[in-house]
Amino acid sequence: MDTKLLTGTLEMMMLEVLSQGPSYGYEIVQTVLSRSNGQFELKEGSLYPALHRLERQKLLGSDWSEHEGRRRKYYKLTAAGRKALTARRSEWQSFAQGVNGVLGLDYGIA
């Protein structure tokens, strides 16, 4: 698929996954992959910088933990993160509606 389309939706999808409970990088990749029916395979070079970005913006908090000898960094949504997710979901929906409008695919939604 054209990875350009992903621009701007990766963070939203990551926030969404984390809205359903704390998780860590490697697991977020699996979750997004399965929830998109194998379509979106987040690359580490996109994922980790994005996690750090979101943490810097205080949308995520993190804790290191240990599991069977491997360290994991668990991220969870902050209150601000939850608000941001709501905003981005509605942005996405109106964006998709706009694109569909241009494409003449106005069926439903509204």
Add this chain to the structure above:
Amino acid sequence: MDTKLLTGTLEMMMLEVLSQGPSYGYEIVQTVLSRSNGQFELKEGSLYPALHRLERQKLLGSDWSEHEGRRRKYYKLTAAGRKALTARRSEWQSFAQGVNGVLGLDYGIA
């Protein structure tokens, strides 16, 4: 709106507009603006480079013409452009479906 989301959809929308008849830069902007309900205001710095890109890829052809003292460069879809549009539309639809899947918005479509 978050302009990041537009990445990768601008060309598709431009191809779409041109699939309904030849047009020129300035008019394409108006068309997209109105068809997206005032949501997408293509910037010249994105539009013209994209037009040139698409022409280089032979997806568009162009002709200069004169109208009330102002010159216009009319673009029209080539056969390859028409094929590309079809491909991009279906890419977009499966992309949007994937995002909605991650967001838990699977209603309909499938």
Add this chain to the structure above:
DNA sequence: GCTCCGTACCTGGTTCGTCTAGGTAATAGC
């Protein structure tokens, strides 16, 4: 002991699409 795979993290540098901000030029209205 060694290799390979899977798990789990990180990052420097590249790529490339979009935007900002600047330019040219003609018409029309004040």
Add this chain to the structure above:
DNA sequence: GCTATTACCTAGACGAACCAGGTACGGAGC
């Protein structure tokens, strides 16, 4: 003469996603 609108163009900045590389541990196979 000035400004707004139409109409085109482009150099450079910006930033998200990616590639390619690194570190490290556990377990399986030989």
